[in-house]
Structures are given as C-alpha cells and as structure tokens.
Amino acid sequence: MKETRLLSQRWRLFLVLTVALLGLGALVSSGVQLAGIERERSRQSVTQEAKAEIRVRQIRAFVASHVSLLASTAESPSIRHLIEGRPLPADELSGLFLALIRHHPALLQVRLIGPSGWELVRVDRRAEGLVVIGLDDLQNKTDRPYFFKTIALKAGEIFISPLDLNIEHKTIEVPWVPTLRIATPVSFPLLGKNGILVFNLAAQTILDISDTEKTTSNEQRSLLNAEGYWLTGVPKEKRWGFLFNQDATLAKEDPTLWEHLNSCQGGFLHRDHAFIYHQRIDLTQALAEAGTDTESIIAQAPVWFEVISSPVPSFFGDGGGLLALVGLGGPGCALVAWAWSGSIVRQRNAVAQRLRAEQHLVQAQKLAALGELVAGIAHELNTPLGNAVTFISTLCERMHLFRAATSGGRISRAALDTLTDDIDKGLHDAERCLERAAHLIKRFKEIAVDQTGERARTFTLDDYVLELIDTMRPQFKSTPYELDVHLGSSVYMDSYPGPLGQVIVNLITNALLHGLAGRPSGTITVSTERGQAGQVRIIVADNGAGMPAAIRNRIFEPFFTTKPGAGGSGLGLSIVHSIVTNLLGGQLEVESEEGTGTTITVVVPVVAPQRLAPSPDAAASSAPQRSPA
Numbered sequence: 001m002k003e004t005r006l007l008s009q010r011w012r013l014f015l016v017l018t019v020a021l022l023g024l025g026a027l028v029s030s031g032v033q034l035a036g037i038e039r040e041r042s043r044q045s046v047t048q049e050a051k052a053e054i055r056v057r058q059i060r061a062f063v064a065s066h067v068s069l070l071a072s073t074a075e076s077p078s079i080r081h082l083i084e085g086r087p088l089p090a091d092e093l094s095g096l097f098l099a100l101i102r103h104h105p106a107l108l109q110v111r112l113i114g115p116s117g118w119e120l121v122r123v124d125r126r127a128e129g130l131v132v133i134g135l136d137d138l139q140n141k142t143d144r145p146y147f148f149k150t151i152a153l154k155a156g157e158i159f160i161s162p163l164d165l166n167i168e169h170k171t172i173e174v175p176w177v178p179t180l181r182i183a184t185p186v187s188f189p190l191l192g193k194n195g196i197l198v199f200n201l202a203a204q205t206i207l208d209i210s211d212t213e214k215t216t217s218n219e220q221r222s223l224l225n226a227e228g229y230w231l232t233g234v235p236k237e238k239r240w241g242f243l244f245n246q247d248a249t250l251a252k253e254d255p256t257l258w259e260h261l262n263s264c265q266g267g268f269l270h271r272d273h274a275f276i277y278h279q280r281i282d283l284t285q286a287l288a289e290a291g292t293d294t295e296s297i298i299a300q301a302p303v304w305f306e307v308i309s310s311p312v313p314s315f316f317g318d319g320g321g322l323l324a325l326v327g328l329g330g331p332g333c334a335l336v337a338w339a340w341s342g343s344i345v346r347q348r349n350a351v352a353q354r355l356r357a358e359q360h361l362v363q364a365q366k367l368a369a370l371g372e373l374v375a376g377i378a379h380e381l382n383t384p385l386g387n388a389v390t391f392i393s394t395l396c397e398r399m400h401l402f403r404a405a406t407s408g409g410r411i412s413r414a415a416l417d418t419l420t421d422d423i424d425k426g427l428h429d430a431e432r433c434l435e436r437a438a439h440l441i442k443r444f445k446e447i448a449v450d451q452t453g454e455r456a457r458t459f460t461l462d463d464y465v466l467e468l469i470d471t472m473r474p475q476f477k478s479t480p481y482e483l484d485v486h487l488g489s490s491v492y493m494d495s496y497p498g499p500l501g502q503v504i505v506n507l508i509t510n511a512l513l514h515g516l517a518g519r520p521s522g523t524i525t526v527s528t529e530r531g532q533a534g535q536v537r538i539i540v541a542d543n544g545a546g547m548p549a550a551i552r553n554r555i556f557e558p559f560f561t562t563k564p565g566a567g568g569s570g571l572g573l574s575i576v577h578s579i580v581t582n583l584l585g586g587q588l589e590v591e592s593e594e595g596t597g598t599t600i601t602v603v604v605p606v607v608a609p610q611r612l613a614p615s616p617d618a619a620a621s622s623a624p625q626r627s628p629a
Contacts, residue, residue, distance in 0.1 A: 003443055020296050022395055040275075040312070045268040048277040048308060052266065055306070056281055059206055063301075064287055066106065067158055067182055071297065072386040073100060074156075074184050074268030077394055078196070092397045094132045097123040099393035108166070108179065109200035112186065115193035116144030149185040150196045153299050160283060160301040162225060163203050172243060178203035178231070180302075207232045207584055219310045224250055226303040228258055233307075250258045252306075259304050269310065277308040384433035385532065391430040395423055443523045456608060461536060462487040468501050469526060472508060481516050482523045483508070489528040491536045495608040497577045506576050507540040507600055514562065515598050534606050535586075541561070541599040547592040555590070585609035 046596050073079065078096050099108040101123050111122040119138040124131045141147045144167075150159040159182070166177040173589055180203040187196040207223060222233025228249035241248045251258040257276070260269070261494045268277040283301035469485045478484050508524055514524035527539040545557070554560045555579040580586045586604030 013449040023555050038376055044275050044310070046278070046587070048265075048268070050081065050280045051578050053332070056279070058279065060108070061182075061285075061288060062205060063160070063201075064180075066104070066199060066201055067160070067287070067298070069100070069104065069307045069386050070158065070182050070184055070197065071156070073390070074186060074197050076387075077113075078390075079186060092394075092401070093121045093398075095397040096121060096390065096393050097121060098130055098132065099396075101125055101388055103389055106202050106205055109198070109201055111198045111200075112149060112195065113198060114195045115188055115191055116140075117147055122197070132420055141466060143487070146181045146183050146198065147196060149300065150185055150198075153185050155185060155187060156297055157184065157299040158297050159299050162302045163206065163231060163304070163317065165240055166200065176240070178207055184416070219308060221306070224305040224307065226305075227251075227541040228305075231304070245463045251456050257307075261307070273312050275310050275312060279306045280304075281306060284595045312453065326592070384437045388437075389432040391433070395426045398422055432465050455498065456494070458492065459497050461491045461493050463503065464497055465526065465528055465538070468504060475512075479512075480519075480521045481512065484523055484525045485527065486527040488532050489536050491530065491606055493530075493536070493606050495604070495606070496583060499583050503579050503584075503602060504538065504573050504574050506539065510572055511540060511544065511598065515542040517544075523529060531603055535603055536606055538602040538604070540598060540599065540602075543597040546594045546596045548594045552590060552592050556588070580604065583608070619622075 029289070043485060057174040073096075076096065078093050093112065097112075101107045101110050108125050109122065112120045114120045116510040117140050119141065122133040122138060124133060124163070124605045127455045146159060146531075153159060161183075162180060163179040163180050166179040180201045181198055181202065183198040185198045186197050188195055220233060223231045225231060225242075227242060228251040230239050230248075230250070233238065234603060238246075238248050250261075257269075260267075261278050261280065264280075267277075269278070273462050281304040283303065284298055287298055289299065398419060402411075402415075405415070465487060466485065469483065473483060504526065507528065513526045517522070522544050522586070524540065525543045529539070531537045551562060555573050558574040560574075576590060580588055580602055582606045585608055589603065591601075592598035
C-alpha cells in the first residue's frame with residue numbers, strides 16, 4: 001500500500017514537472033519567435049528604406065533631365081521664330097524634333113500642337129525607326145487633359161501628366177505603351193493664343209526602376225497611382241483599371257491599408273503575417289528636393305505609391321513551434337537545449353545581420369550620393385548640351401535649305417552673308433556650350449570617385465570640403481535653411497577623402513532632418529581648423545532644437561532613432577562613429593543642450609593610421625600611386 005502511494009506521488013510530481021517544462025518551452029518558443037520577427041522587421045525596414053531612396057533619386061533624375069530638355073527646347077531659335085511671328089518652314093522644326101528624339105532614347109514623341117488642338121509638327125519613335133508624321137495623319141488632341149491643362153498655364157510653366165497608356169485615334173495602343181507626358185505652353189502672337197510643346201516619355205523606364213530589386217521570390221512589389229489603381233505588380237487584368245472603366249483599386253480591396261498609405265510619407269507595417277513597406281513618391285516634392293531650378297516651373301505633377309509585401313518568416317519552420325513542447329523527461333530537455341542553441345545561433349545571426357545592414361546602408365548612401373551627383377550632372381549638362389544640339393541641328397537645316405536654294409539658281413550676296421554670320425555665331429555658341437559641359441564633367445569626376453570608394457590619397461582639406469559643400473547646396477534651395485562654411489585649416493592630408501566626405505554629409509543631413517526640421521529658419525555651419533600636433537578639427541554646428549542628455553548619450557548607438565517609422569534608420573550616426581574611430585583613427589565630440597542647437601566636432605589625424613604604418617608589401621605597391629589631388 002505504501003509503495004502504491006509513493007508511486008502515485010512520483011507520477012503526480014512527474015506530471016507537474018512535465019507541465020512546467022512544457023510551459024517553459026512554450027514561453028521560450030514564443031519569445032524567440034517574436035524576437036526573430038522583430039529583428040527581421042528591423043533588417044527589412046533599413047534595407048527597403050535604403051533601396052527606396054535610391055529608386056526615388058533615379059526617378060527624379062530621369063524626369064528632371066527631360067523637364068530641363070523641354071524648357072531649353074521651348075527657348076530654341078526655331079520656337080522663338082514662332083513666338084516672334086516670323087514664318088518658319090515645317091521641315092526646319094521637324095528637323096529639330098528629329099535631332100532631339102534621335103539623341104534622347106526615352107523620347108517617344110515630340111509634338112507642337114496649335115491653339116485649335118491640331119498637331120502641327122510631330123515626330124514619332126517607332127519600331128521601324130524615327131518617323132515624321134504627314135499632314136494627313138496629324139490628330140486633334142483638344143479632348144486630352146494634357147492639352148487643355150497645359151494651354152491654360154503661364155509661359156515657362158511645365159505640366160507633367162499622370163502615368164497612363166499611349167492613345168492613338170482615341171484607342172489605346174496595343175501592345176501597351178506606358179507613357180508620361182510633359183508639356184509647356186508656346187505663344188502664337190498672330191492668333192493671340194497659346195499652343196503647347198509636348199514630349200512623350202517612355203514610362204516603362206519608371207516602372208522598371210520601381211521593380212528592379214526583388215530580394216526574395218516571395219516578395220510582391222507594386223506601383224499605384226494617386227487614385228489607388230495598380231500600374232504594375234499585379235496580373236495584367238487588374239492594371240490600368242482607370243483606362244478600362246474598372247473599379248479594382250487598393251482603396252476597395254484593402255481600405256485600411258489605403259488609408260494608412262495616404263496618412264504618411266512612408267513606413268513599415270507588420271500585419272496579417274506579412275511585412276509591408278510603402279513609400280509615397282510625390283514627383284513635385286521630389287523635384288523640389290533635387291535642389292534644381294525645375295521645381296519653380298512645375299505647375300502639376302503626379303503622385304505614386306510603391307508597396308512591397310513579403311511574408312513574415314517562420315523561425316521554427318512550418319509547425320516547428322510544437323517541437324519545443326514535444327517529449328518527456330530527457331527528450332524534452334534535449335528539445336529545450338536544441339531550442340536554446342538555435343536561439344544562440346539566431347542571436348549571432350542577428351549581430352551579423354546588423355553588420356550587413358550597416359554595410360548595406362553605407363553602400364546605399366554611397367550610391368545615393370552618386371545618384372545626387374548624377375542628377376546634378378544631368379541637370380547641369382542638359383542645358384549646354386541641349387543648346388549645342390539645337391544650334392548644330394539648326395545650322396544643318398539652314399545648310400540644307402541653302403543647298404536647295406543654290407541648286408535652283410543664283411543666290412544673293414546678302415543671303416550668303418546672312419548664312420555665314422549664322423554659321424559663325426552658331427558654331428561659337430555650340431563651342432561655348434561644349435566647353436562648359438567639359439568643365440562640369442571635370443569638376444564632378446573627382447568627387448564622384450571619392451564618394452563611391454575608400455581609396456587613400458593626398459588632398460587639401462579646405463578645397464575638398466568646399467567642393468563637397470557645393471554638391472550639397474542644391475538640397476537647401478527649396479528650404480528656409482542656410483548652409484555656411486568657414487575654412488581655416490590650410491591642411492594637406494594623407495587620408496581617405498571618400499569616408500571623410502561621407503561623415504560630413506551624414507552630419508549635415510542629420511542636422512537638417514533632426515536639428516532644423518519643422519523650424520521656420522536655421523543655419524548649419526561647417527568649419528575647419530587646425531587641432532593639436534598632427535590633427536585637424538571639422539565642426540558641424542546647427543542652431544536648431546538641440547538634444548536633452550538622455551538622447552545625446554545614445555546618438556551613436558546602432559538602430560537608435562528619435563523618428564521611428566518616419567525615415568530614421570538609426571544607423572547614420574553609428575556609421576559616422578565607426579568611420580571616424582576605426583578607419584580615420586579619430587574621435588567625436590558632441591555639445592548639445594535642448595533648445596540651443598548641436599555642435600559635433602570630428603577630430604582626425606592629418607595622416608590616417610593605415611597610411612602611417614603600412615605593411616611592406618602594401619607600402620611597395622601603394623607608394624608609386626600616391627599623387628596630390
């Protein structure tokens with residue numbers, strides 16, 4: 001009887017311990033799962049944000065370059081002849097349009113439309129080549145929105161149409177040709193009315209940019225217009241619904257998500273077992289942020305939404321969470337040990353993922369900086385090169401007309417003098433434009449190489465900082481803030497200009513986004529001065545909001561941000577700290593009080609540590625390549 005009672009107690013204790021062990025296993029399983037999901041959410045948020053920034057810059061550069069081309073074409077001599085009321089042969093204008101479309105692959109059509117809505121001159125890019133449309137095939141575009149919206153604009157303003165499909169003779173062209181139209185009014189003084197100059201752009205370029213980087217086979221990426229209609233990323237029957245009188249929109253399929261997309265600029269969601277990243281692409285705002293002259297003439301531009309959805313991964317596999325609850329006694333303990341070992345591995349992977357995320361963001365920032373340079377070059381070069389093409393094309397057409405006149409008989413001395421004067425002036429103007437383009441390319445080349453690499457070289461600090469500041473000034477044009485520079489070091493450095501430039505750019509960007517954001521005015525000042533023996537000090541200061549001590553003490557921690565879900569990744573200043581203390585061999589000093597602004601001082605040696613004591617092999621291979629910038 002006693003043995004039976006002891007056995008019963010032992011079984012009861014065994015059951016209690018088993019239940020406790022299973023409960024502990026369930027708790028550990030849930031905790032590890034949630035921790036893994038949170039790490040994956042953080043990793044994807046940083047990665048998608050960096051990719052989205054690059055995509056927006058690419059789209060912005062694509063549109064801004066063609067807006068500048070349209071504006072310069074509207075000011076060309078051939079168009080000015082129309083404005084001044086002088087007769088202009090149609091073949092001269094079509095020759096100009098042919099030259100434009102031949103040298104710009106994204107142009108599908110170039111058209112001049114009269115006040116009545118009829119096309120006057122039109123050149124198309126087709127499968128068989130470039131085609132000048134004959135008089136019998138010209139169309140009336142009075143009912144097209146881009147016509148009656150552009151014709152009501154002021155001289156010099158630009159209209160950018162919504163993205164849709166090309167329509168010929170009131171029928172959607174098949175196969176589909178996604179098209180973005182940019183247009184500007186052209187005055188017809190004899191009629192007292194305006195016509196318009198229109199560029200049709202191959203919008204497939206924009207759709208391709210938004211769909212180039214699929215990180216996994218399960219990722220779904222789509223682009224929507226301002227009304228919630230899908231442009232890409234869904235089956236064909238659901239695309240371009242507004243052109244086919246369909247009501248299939250995200251607003252109807254998922255009104256909660258659509259409301260969230262319209263409530264903020266962008267963000268990252270975790271819901272319904274899926275990660276959802278979304279980005280609002282406001283083309284008017286994007287062009288303004290480019291810091292070019294184009295934003296002041298944009299009368300209307302579209303808005304798009306990019307949405308990326310990927311399933312939340314299971315960190316135990318399908319149904320694997322039950323493994324932590326299976327087994328009794330020894331097998332149960334073994335499963336717990338297995339779960340713990342998996343947790344340790346996942347923690348190590350999380351650290352590796354954080355390092356990879358930092359490296360990815362560093363590379364993304366380099367590419368973003370290069371994208372800014374490319375956008376700047378596209379804008380700066382477009383005017384001189386576009387004008388040079390216009391001058392040369394006009395001269396070619398003048399020579400063609402001159403040959404036609406001489407073949408038919410004699411030509412007057414006055415006409416010959418006029419032709420030679422036009423050739424002399426046109427060649428002089430084209431030469432001046434090309435010389436300016438060559439100067440711009442030489443200026444941007446060195447900065448582009450530095451910002452996308454980690455090569456060491458000798459350079460003058462003040463000159464490099466001044467060139468770097470010049471590339472960032474366009475970002476401040478459309479803001480109430482100022483960027484000042486005070487140079488006083490006169491130091492010749494042997495270090496890494498690319499990483500040093502990345503540090504300065506990150507500090508200026510951080511001051512702009514966090515120190516001055518929301519304030520009516522403010523100034524960011526970049527200064528250089530000599531430090532102690534063999535050192536230089538670079539100071540980035542703002543008169544913005546400042547920071548309390550609780551935030552100031554954590555700004556260099558990875559993933560720490562005061563703007564979660566609003567564009568802050570929390571890695572910018574962490575990367576700055578890593579570059580300064582590791583690669584450049586320096587240190588950072590922070591001074592900030594709430595309401596009095598922030599000053600961050602970068603103290604680095606004039607000669608980087610890796611340059612002080614290279615290995616014999618490295619010294620032998622690198623010494624001959626050192627040359628002053």
